[in-house]
Amino acid sequence: MYFKLLTSALLCAIFFGTWTQVANATDTKTVASGADELNATILYQQHCSVCHGDDRFGLMGPALLPENLSRFRKHKAVKVIKNGRVATQMPSFSDKLNEHQIQSLVDYIYTPLAKIPDWKLDNIQKTRKVFFEASSLSDKPVFSADMMNLFIVVELGDHHATVLNGDTFEPIHRFQTHFALHGGPKYSPDGRHVYFASRDGWVSKFDIYNLKTVAEVRVGINTRNIAISSDGRYLMAANYLPNNLVLLDTQDLSPIKMIDVKDKNGKTSRVSAVYNAPPRNSFIAALKDIEEVWEINYQDAPPAGFVGWEHDYNKVSGDVVTPAPFPIRKIKVSALLDDFFFNQDYSLLFGASRKGDGIVLSLDARKEIGSLNVPGMPHLGSGITWEYKGRDVMATPNLKEGKVTIIDMDTWEVVKHIETKGPGFFMRSHEKTPYAWVDVFFGPNKDLMHVIDKSTLEIVKTLKPVPGKTAAHIEFTKDGRYALMSIWDKEGALIIYDAQTLEEVKRIPMSKPSGKYNVYNKTSYSRGTSH
Ligand code: DHE
Numbered sequence: 001m002y003f004k005l006l007t008s009a010l011l012c013a014i015f016f017g018t019w020t021q022v023a024n025a026t027d028t029k030t031v032a033s034g035a036d037e038l039n040a041t042i043l044y045q046q047h048c049s050v051c052h053g054d055d056r057f058g059l060m061g062p063a064l065l066p067e068n069l070s071r072f073r074k075h076k077a078v079k080v081i082k083n084g085r086v087a088t089q090m091p092s093f094s095d096k097l098n099e100h101q102i103q104s105l106v107d108y109i110y111t112p113l114a115k116i117p118d119w120k121l122d123n124i125q126k127t128r129k130v131f132f133e134a135s136s137l138s139d140k141p142v143f144s145a146d147m148m149n150l151f152i153v154v155e156l157g158d159h160h161a162t163v164l165n166g167d168t169f170e171p172i173h174r175f176q177t178h179f180a181l182h183g184g185p186k187y188s189p190d191g192r193h194v195y196f197a198s199r200d201g202w203v204s205k206f207d208i209y210n211l212k213t214v215a216e217v218r219v220g221i222n223t224r225n226i227a228i229s230s231d232g233r234y235l236m237a238a239n240y241l242p243n244n245l246v247l248l249d250t251q252d253l254s255p256i257k258m259i260d261v262k263d264k265n266g267k268t269s270r271v272s273a274v275y276n277a278p279p280r281n282s283f284i285a286a287l288k289d290i291e292e293v294w295e296i297n298y299q300d301a302p303p304a305g306f307v308g309w310e311h312d313y314n315k316v317s318g319d320v321v322t323p324a325p326f327p328i329r330k331i332k333v334s335a336l337l338d339d340f341f342f343n344q345d346y347s348l349l350f351g352a353s354r355k356g357d358g359i360v361l362s363l364d365a366r367k368e369i370g371s372l373n374v375p376g377m378p379h380l381g382s383g384i385t386w387e388y389k390g391r392d393v394m395a396t397p398n399l400k401e402g403k404v405t406i407i408d409m410d411t412w413e414v415v416k417h418i419e420t421k422g423p424g425f426f427m428r429s430h431e432k433t434p435y436a437w438v439d440v441f442f443g444p445n446k447d448l449m450h451v452i453d454k455s456t457l458e459i460v461k462t463l464k465p466v467p468g469k470t471a472a473h474i475e476f477t478k479d480g481r482y483a484l485m486s487i488w489d490k491e492g493a494l495i496i497y498d499a500q501t502l503e504e505v506k507r508i509p510m511s512k513p514s515g516k517y518n519v520y521n522k523t524s525y526s527r528g529t530s531h
Pocket of ligand 1 (some may be wrong): 071156181182183185215224225226271275338339381425514515516530531
C-alpha cells in the first residue's frame with residue numbers, strides 16, 4: 001500500500017509540472033470556483049485517493065468527509081497536508097503542492113458529498129478480517145496477572161493501546177489500533193476480549209489472554225461508539241454515517257443486521273450513542289436528529305409484555321410467520337438527546353440535549369416523567385452516582401460551565417452546583433474511595449484536577465501534575481486504592497495516585513493516553529465509572 005502511495009506520488013510528480021503551471025497561472029483570487037473544484041478533484045485523485053479512497057470514505061487513511069473532519073479545523077488540515085503526520089503513513093506534501101493547491105484540496109475534502117454515503121451489509125462484510133480463529137488460540141492467559149485488575153489504556157497520540165497490570169503498574173503489551181478511537185473500549189462479560197471502535201467506523205476485537213487482535217470490520221463511515229450485550233453475544237455500533245445501527249456477532253464480528261434509523265415520516269437520523277442496559281437485555285440508542293429514544297431487545301425469547309415492540313417477521317411456511325429477533329421500541333421525547341445516563345436498575349434515562357434541555361424518561365412507561373434543571377451543557381455520559389446522606393445522587397461535569405452538578409436520583413432536584421476552575425469532561429469515583437475526581441478539561445486551567453469529598457460535596461484538593469498540560473480522565477484500580485490519571489499530550493503520561501492520601505505513586509510516559517479502562521470496574525458496572 002505504501003509502495004502504491006509512493007508510486008502515485010511519483011506519477012503525480014510527473015504530471016505535476018503541467019499542473020504547477022496551471023496552478024501558478026491561476027494563483028489569484030480570480031479563479032472560478034468550478035475550475036478550482038475540478039482541479040481539487042484531480043489533485044485528490046492523484047495524491048490522496050490511494051490511501052483515503054476514491055470516494056473519500058477512507059482506506060488505509062481516514063475518511064475525508066466533512067462529517068469525519070468536523071472536529072478538525074481547516075488550518076490544521078492545511079498543516080497536515082504540508083507537514084505530514086508523525087507516526088502515521090501520511091507523508092509531507094510541501095515539496096509537491098503549492099499553497100493554493102493545498103487550500104483547494106482542503107476546501108474539497110470539507111465539501112459534503114452530493115448524496116449521503118451508503119455503507120451496506122455487503123460493504124461491511126467485504127472489510128471483515130479474521131486474523132486468528134478461536135480454535136488456534138489459548139483459553140488461558142499467556143501471561144500471569146490478576147486478569148480482572150488489568151487496564152486497557154488508549155493512547156491517541158500514536159494510535160496504540162497498552163495492556164497495563166493494575167497491581168504492579170507495569171505495561172504488559174502495547175499494540176497498534178485503528179486511527180482515532182473514540183468512546184470507551186468495551187469488554188466481554190468474562191473480561192477476556194475487548195472491542196474498540198474508531199471514528200472511521202472500524203471495530204476490532206482484541207483477545208487479552210493471547211494479546212492478539214483477532215478480527216476487525218468496518219461498520220460505517222462515521223461511527224460514534226459501540227456496546228456489548230450482557231450475554232456477550234452481540235455488539236451494537238452507533239453510526240452518524242450512514243444513519244444507522246449495526247449489529248454484529250461478537251464471535252467473529254460478522255454482521256447480523258443493519259437497522260436504518262428513521263421516524264415514521266421517513267426522516268433519518270444520526271445515532272449519537274448506544275449503550276447496553278443489562279437488566280433489560282436491551283441496547284438503548286440516543287438519536288441526534290429525531291426526538292426519539294430507541295430500545296433494541298436482544299434476548300432470544302420475545303420481551304415480556306410485548307407492548308410497543310416493533311418486530312420484523314420471519315416467514316416459517318405458508319401464512320405462518322414468527323416474530324424475528326431484535327424488536328425495537330421507539331419512545332417519543334421532547335428534545336434531541338445527545339447524551340444520557342441511566343439509574344442503576346436501568347428503569348430511568350436522564351437525557352440532555354446540546355442546548356441543555358434535560359429530561360427524565362421512564363423506559364418502562366415509555367414516557368417522560370420529569371425534567372432536569374442543569375444549565376450549560378451537562379456531560380451526562382460521564383456521570384457517576386454514589387450515596388450521599390442516605391440517598392442516591394448523580395454527579396455530572398459540564399462541558400460549558402465551570403461546575404459539577406449533583407442531582408438527587410429520586411426527586412431529580414439539584415442538590416448542589418460545585419464551582420470548579422473551568423468546564424470538565426470526565427468524572428470518576430469508586431465504591432471504595434471517599435473521593436470523586438473531575439478534570440478541568442477546557443480553558444486556561446486545563447492542567448488542574450479537582451478532588452471532591454463525596455460526603456461533604458466540597459473540593460478538598462486541586463492537583464496540578466504537569467503545568468500547561470491537560471490532566472484528564474481518571475480510572476480506579478479494582479479495589480479503589482489507586483487512581484490513574486492521563487496527561488493528554490504526545491509527550492504525556494499516566495500518573496498513578498494513592499486514592500486515599502492523594503500522593504503520586506508512579507509516572508509512566510505515554511503518548512496522549514486518552515482513557516483507561518479497568519476490566520473489573522467495567523464488567524461489574526461499578527457506579528463510579530462510565531458503562
Ligand atoms: Fe467523546 C466517550 C460523545 C468529543 C474522548 N464521547 C464518549 C461517549 C459519547 C461521546 C456519547 C460515550 C460513548 C462510549 O464510551 O461508549 N465526544 C462525544 C461528543 O459528542 C463530542 C463532544 C463531540 C464529537 O465530535 O464526538 C466528543 N470525546 C470527544 C473529544 O474531543 C475527546 C476528548 C477526544 C477524542 O477522543 O475525540 C473525547 N469520549 C472520549 C473518551 C470517551 C468518550 C476518552 C470514553 C470515556 C470513558 O471513560 O468511558
